[in-house]
Structure formats: structure tokens, C-alpha cells
Amino acid sequence: APRAAVRRLPADRLAPLLAGRDIAAHLQGCDEGLLLAVTLGAGVxxxxxxxxxxxxxxxxxxxxxxxxxxxxxxxxxxxxQRALLEREGRYLTGRFSPGYGDWPITVQPAFVQWLDAGRQAGIxxxxxCVLTPGKSITALCGAADHPVKGKLAGCATCALRDTCTKRKEGKPCAQ
Known part of the structure; x- marks a missing residue:
């Protein structure tokens, strides 16, 4: 059965999870982070x-x-979560997951622990650093009292930069 977990944290408490330039750029201007996880469950x-x-x-x-x-x-x-925050007059960036850009997948165990995703969602x-159940996603969004977009990871730090067909076509995903 699908399950989810959510946790809001002040930005200064996120520091142990923020290895890499790309996640820091994504959260620039944010005073809070929203840790998210979803799973389809072990049955899948x-x-x-x-x-x-x-x-x-x-x-x-x-x-x-x-x-x-x-x-x-x-x-x-x-x-x-975006709708809930909007009712508070707050704005949310898009999702950014461990493994995007230069944010190492090795933060996954700490991310899952901080979110208490095992107890809340069975993740x-x-x-x-592989999530179980397999069809699971963890992500971090930034929140602020002003509009924020976040910043997508660029080609320079992408693990697929050498084989990416979008980049070769001149249409990188981080535009």
C-alpha cells in the first residue's frame, strides 16, 4: 500500500544532509526544508x-x-504540501533528491533516519544507499516567506553528462 512521510525543519538543522553545491544552490533563500518520502510498498x-x-x-x-x-x-x-504552505503565506521549491547533481546518494541513510521514514512509511x-522498497522516492524542498524557484542541477555535475542524449541535442534538462 502507498505510504508517505513528511518533516519540516529549519534550514540551519539541515546542514548535516547538505553535501554538495547543487543542493545548497537549490535551497538558496530558503529558511526551512521539507523532507518528503513516498513508497508503493513492499508488495509491489x-x-x-x-x-x-x-x-x-x-x-x-x-x-x-x-x-x-x-x-x-x-x-x-x-x-x-505546497498548498498547505501557501495557506501559511509560504512558498516551496520543487523536489530535489539525493543523487541529483552533486548531492551524493550517500546521504540517503541519514535522510531516511532524519525523516523517520522507516516508522512512518516503511522506507x-x-x-x-538503495531505498527499500524499490519503488520509493525521497526528496527535499526548500520553503521561504517569499517566492523561490530553487535551482536545478547542471550538466557539469551530472553523473550522466558523458552519455546524456538531451545534452548532446543541446536541450539539457536544467534549463
Whole structure:
């Protein structure tokens, strides 16, 4: 079953999680951070394993559908939090997840712990920083009392910069 976790923290309490220039740039001008996590749950992992073992084509389609669904859940949670903050006269950046730009995926265990995502949503991080259940997303948004956009990570720090087709076409995703 889908589950979620949310935690608001003052920006100065986020320092242990903020390794890298890109996340700092994304949160520039923000006085608060909003830690988010969503998951489809362990049942989806089991269904994906069974599908891949019995019908690879179906398994691939099911995996893509589950990825789309967890992304939609993350969008819905972000939009819900944005609406709540707007009622307080506050503004929210978009989501920024561990592994984006130069924000290392190695912050994932601390992120999950700070969010208490294990208890709240059943999400854990393995020793290799992979989230379980597999169809899970963690992210951080910045909040402020004035409009903020955040800043997308650029090509210079992207792990896919050498193979990115968007960059090769002259249409980088961080425009």
C-alpha cells in the first residue's frame, strides 16, 4: 500500500544532509526544508519479482508503470504540501533528491533516519544507499516567506553528462 512521510525543519538543522553545491544552490533563500518520502510498498517489489521471473515483457511494463505511479505520488505529496504552505503565506521549491547533481546518494541513510521514514512509511536505506522498497522516492524542498524557484542541477555535475542524449541535442534538462 502507498505510504508517505513528511518533516519540516529549519534550514540551519539541515546542514548535516547538505553535501554538495547543487543542493545548497537549490535551497538558496530558503529558511526551512521539507523532507518528503513516498513508497508503493513492499508488495509491489514482490509483484515485480514474480512478473520478471514469469514474463519478462510484462515485468518490464509493470516496472515502468510502478515507476510512473511512485513519481505521481511524489508529485501529489509535493502539491499537497505546497498548498498547505501557501495557506501559511509560504512558498516551496520543487523536489530535489539525493543523487541529483552533486548531492551524493550517500546521504540517503541519514535522510531516511532524519525523516523517520522507516516508522512512518516503511522506507529504509541499504548499506549501498538503495531505498527499500524499490519503488520509493525521497526528496527535499526548500520553503521561504517569499517566492523561490530553487535551482536545478547542471550538466557539469551530472553523473550522466558523458552519455546524456538531451545534452548532446543541446536541450539539457536544467534549463
Amino acid at each position: 517489489d514482490g509483484a515485480l519479482r514474480r512478473a520478471m521471473a514469469t514474463d519478462m515483457a510484462y515485468g518490464v511494463v509493470l516496472d515502468a508503470a510502478a515507476s510512473t505511479l511512485v513519481e505521481q505520488l511524489a508529485n501529489a505529496l509535493e502539491n499537497e 529504509c536505506s541499504t548499506a549501498s
